[in-house]
Amino acid sequence: MNTVLLHPAYFGPVSQYAVIAQYEKIVFENFDSYQKQTYRNRMYIYDANGKLLLNIPVKHKSSLTGKESDGHQLYKEVLIDNSFEWQKQHWRALKASYQTSPFFEFYEDDIVHLYKQQFAHLMDFNYQCQAFVFDALGIEPEIKQSEEYFRNPKEMDNGRHLISAKKDFNFSATPYQQVFEPKHGFINNLSILDLIFNLGPQSLEFLENQKLPDFNF
Numbered sequence: 738m739n740t741v742l743l744h745p746a747y748f749g750p751v752s753q754y755a756v757i758a759q760y761e762k763i764v765f766e767n768f769d770s771y772q773k774q775t776y777r778n779r780m781y782i783y784d785a786n787g788k789l790l791l792n793i794p795v796k797h798k799s800s801l802t803g804k805e806s807d808g809h810q811l812y813k814e815v816l817i818d819n820s821f822e823w824q825k826q827h828w829r830a831l832k833a834s835y836q837t838s839p840f841f842e843f844y845e846d847d848i849v850h851l852y853k854q855q856f857a858h859l860m861d862f863n864y865q866c867q868a869f870v871f872d873a874l875g876i877e878p879e880i881k882q883s884e885e886y887f888r889n890p891k892e893m894d895n896g897r898h899l900i901s902a903k904k905d906f907n908f909s910a911t912p913y914q915q916v917f918e919p920k921h922g923f924i925n926n927l928s929i930l931d932l933i934f935n936l937g938p939q940s941l942e943f944l945e946n947q948k949l950p951d952f953n954f
Contacts, residue, residue, distance in 0.1 A: 740893035742766060742883075744812070744900040745863040746776035747793060748928045751944070752908040753899050754870065758944035762879045766897055767860070768886040771795075771812045775900045778815075778859055780928040784834040787921045791827045794818040795859055815859045828852035831930065838916050840937035844873055848930075873933050874941045894952060908950035913943065 740762040746753060753776070757763055771777065778793040796816040817823075828849065835841040848869055856862035871877065887895075899906060905926055912923040914935050932940050 740764060741896045742887060742890050742893050743896045744769065744775075744777065745860060745867055746780075746900060747778055747859075747863050748780045748866050748870065748930050749776050750781070750899075750926045751910050751929055751932050751947075752906065752926050752950045753896075754874070754929045754932075755908070755910075755944045755947040756896055756899065756949055757878060758874070758876065758941060759947075759949060760878070760894075762881070762893075764881045764883055764893055766887070767813050767883045769812050769897070771810045771815050772900075774902055776902050777812060777863070777900060779902055780930070781902075782831065782834050782928055783915055783917055783921075783924050783931055784830065785917055785920070787917070788924055788927070789830060789834070791830060792823075793827075793859065793862075794821045794823055813858070813860045816857055817855075817859050817862065819855050819857075824852040824855075835916065835930070835934040838934040839914075841934045843937060844933060847872070870929055870933070874944070875938070876941060896952065898952075899950060906950035908948075910947055911943070 739760060741756055741760045742764045743753060743756065743766065745765050778795055780791050782789050782791060794817070796818045797810070832841075832845075851862070851865055851869065856865070887893075898904075908926055910925055913932065915923060915931065916935070929940075932943065936943055
């Protein structure tokens with residue numbers, strides 16, 4: 738198969754973009770239920786102390802009804818809780834972690850606006866993050882957004898499990914240069930931003946040559 742079903746993520750992990758780089762067609766799931774502890778609203782970066790979690794706060798009520806969620810909220814309905822200054826905190830962390838990386842300044846102007854503009858829906862913000870990544874990687878895959886929930890997709894590979902932040906699904910990236918590697922060693926499968934800020938234009942070739950994560954979960 739040359740089509741894969743994935744979730745849009747908050748600057749998703751290297752494993753997800755290795756899949757994207759090696760498939761011709763991508764279908765993004767828009768009708769799944771929101772789940773906690775996933776890359777939908779979190780990413781991991783590498784700061785001076787090691788692996789750092791950046792988490793987007795969300796509201797636990799439906800954007801359609803305004804009522805408190807009963808735990809079965811659709812991902813596309815999830816609202817960002819902008820009462821917290823999370824954008825300022827995340828940008829400050831990214832800049833502190835990567836301003837000495839080889840390519841941070843090259844991409845800085847293209848990404849900073851995402852942390853200055855407020856978004857209501859988490860999914861909308863994640864699609865904008867994804868657009869930046871595609872541009873930075875120089876790729877234009879054939880993309881579709883689902884119009885229904887695929888319970889058992891048959892005409893595409895199912896990569897939706899890769900949104901879970903609790904497992905690595907046997908993905909082990911080839912070690913590449915990281916800013917704080919001399920201090921803490923190589924950290925596997927961080928946000929795609931870690932790869933882009935460190936490898937720049939070589940990121941796509943790197944992704945194309947990675948062994949893909951396990952799809953048999």
